[in-house]
Amino acid sequence: MPSTPRTEAFPAHTPAASQVFTTVLSHGPLTRSDIGGRAGLSAAAVTKAVRPLIEAGYLVENTRNAQNPQNLENSENNGNSGNSGNSGTADDSEDAYIEARPSLGRPAGLVRVDGGRALFVGVKITGDEIIAVLTDLCCRIRSARHLPLTARDPGAVLTPTAELVRELLAEAEGVGAPVLGLGVAVSGDVDRAAGVVRYSPFLEWRDVRLAELMEMTTGLPVTVDNDVRALTVAEQWFGAGVGLSDFALVTVGAGIGCGLVVHGQVVSGAHGVAGEIGHVVIDPAGPPCHCGNRGCVEAIAADSAIVAAVREATGVAVADAAEALDLAHRGDQGARDVYTRAGDAIGRAIGTVANLLGPERVIISGEGLAAYDLFAEQIRDAFAAAAFGTAAHCDLKTRPLPFDEWARGAAATAIQSFIRSTTRP
Incomplete structure (x- = not known):
C-alpha cells in the first residue's frame, strides 16, 4: 500500500506570486525581465515573487552556458505541448535548460519550473x-491507467477509481516526489466550487458529492470539474491556447x-x-435531444445521434460510431x-460562439475528429x-487528443487548484 499522501501548501501567498509561477509554467524558461513583461509586474515584484518559489524548489534559475544561442523559451521540456507538438509525456532532460540569450554584461538567468518537484493525478x-494519469508539475504524463466500467452507479465507479489512484x-x-492533488473530470453539469x-x-x-467521496477514499485534495473545462485548462496552460487571452x-x-x-479566465x-x-x-x-428540446447541436452531431441517423437513412443496423464512420467512408451516400x-x-454552433465572444481561436477536438474528413x-x-x-477571422484549429x-x-485542474489555494481572497 502507498504511504499517506503528503499535504503541502504552495509558497505563493499573493496573486502576483501565483501569476509569476503560472507565467513561467506556460511560457518558460524565461528571464526575470521577460517574466515581468509578460505578467505586467515590476522587477522588484518579480524578485519578491520568485524568491520563495526558488527557495521551496518550485522554480530553478540557471545561468550556466550563457553563450549558447539556443532559444528554449517554448521548450517541450517545460510541458508546453501545444507549442512543441509534444503530447505532454515526461522526459529526463530537465537539466538541459540553459541561458538562451548571450549578453554583454552579467548573464541573465533563465527561470524555469522544476517539473519533478511535485506530482498530480x-x-x-x-x-x-476510467482513465487515470500521473503527471508532474508541468503536467507531463508519467504513467497512465485504463479500466473499463462495468456499472455506472456512483459506488460502482468510486471503488475502481480509488483503486487506480x-x-x-x-x-x-x-x-520520490509528493503527490499533491487529484483532479477528476466528468461530463455534464459540474459545480467545481462545491x-x-x-x-x-x-x-x-x-x-453526487464526488470531491468529498474521493477525498475520503484517497486522502488527496480533490478538484472535480466538467471534462471539457478541464481540457480547456490544459490547453490554456500547456497546449494550443498558450498565450491567448480569448479562445x-x-x-x-x-x-x-x-x-x-x-480575458485569460476559464468561464x-x-x-x-x-x-x-x-x-x-x-x-x-x-x-429530440436528451435535454428535452429538439434539434440541438448534440441531437444532430453527437456520436449517438449520428448512429441513429445513419441507421434511419441507410437501413443498415450500424452498431456504433465506428461502424457508421466505416459505412460513410465506403461511400454510402445516406451515411x-x-x-x-x-x-x-457544428459549424453554425462555432459561428455562434465567435459572434458572442469574438475568440482569437477555436480549437476543435474530441474523438469525433475521426470523421473530420467527412x-x-x-x-x-x-x-x-x-x-x-x-x-469570421477567428482561427479554427483542429487538435486530435486521446482520452489520456x-x-x-x-x-491540470488539480495543479491549478494547488497553485491558487493560498492566494484566494
Whole structure:
C-alpha cells in the first residue's frame, strides 16, 4: 500500500506570486525581465515573487552556458505541448535548460519550473471507462491507467477509481516526489466550487458529492470539474491556447462541448454551465435531444445521434460510431449526408460562439475528429456563413487528443487548484 499522501501548501501567498509561477509554467524558461513583461509586474515584484518559489524548489534559475544561442523559451521540456507538438509525456532532460540569450554584461538567468518537484493525478470518467494519469508539475504524463466500467452507479465507479489512484500513488513513491492533488473530470453539469456533479447524462448521476467521496477514499485534495473545462485548462496552460487571452475549445464525440476562455479566465458562468453549445437549437423541428428540446447541436452531431441517423437513412443496423464512420467512408451516400448535416450543425454552433465572444481561436477536438474528413468542409462553410463580420477571422484549429489528454486536463485542474489555494481572497 502507498504511504499517506503528503499535504503541502504552495509558497505563493499573493496573486502576483501565483501569476509569476503560472507565467513561467506556460511560457518558460524565461528571464526575470521577460517574466515581468509578460505578467505586467515590476522587477522588484518579480524578485519578491520568485524568491520563495526558488527557495521551496518550485522554480530553478540557471545561468550556466550563457553563450549558447539556443532559444528554449517554448521548450517541450517545460510541458508546453501545444507549442512543441509534444503530447505532454515526461522526459529526463530537465537539466538541459540553459541561458538562451548571450549578453554583454552579467548573464541573465533563465527561470524555469522544476517539473519533478511535485506530482498530480488526473482522472477522466466516461460512460464506459476510467482513465487515470500521473503527471508532474508541468503536467507531463508519467504513467497512465485504463479500466473499463462495468456499472455506472456512483459506488460502482468510486471503488475502481480509488483503486487506480492508489496504484498511481504507489508508483509515485518510486519517483520520490509528493503527490499533491487529484483532479477528476466528468461530463455534464459540474459545480467545481462545491465538488458536486449536479447532472451527468452519460453516467446518469445527479447531485453526487464526488470531491468529498474521493477525498475520503484517497486522502488527496480533490478538484472535480466538467471534462471539457478541464481540457480547456490544459490547453490554456500547456497546449494550443498558450498565450491567448480569448479562445474556445469545442469538442465533438459522445457529446458536443465547449470550454471558454475570456480575458485569460476559464468561464464557468453563474450556474456552472457556460459554453453548453451542444444544446443550442439548430433545427426546432429536428430530432429530440436528451435535454428535452429538439434539434440541438448534440441531437444532430453527437456520436449517438449520428448512429441513429445513419441507421434511419441507410437501413443498415450500424452498431456504433465506428461502424457508421466505416459505412460513410465506403461511400454510402445516406451515411455521408448524415455527416454533412452534423458538420453544418457544428459549424453554425462555432459561428455562434465567435459572434458572442469574438475568440482569437477555436480549437476543435474530441474523438469525433475521426470523421473530420467527412464534415470539415461543412464545418468551415457553416462557420463562415454564421460568423458576423470580423468574427469570421477567428482561427479554427483542429487538435486530435486521446482520452489520456482528457485525464491530463483533470490533472491540470488539480495543479491549478494547488497553485491558487493560498492566494484566494
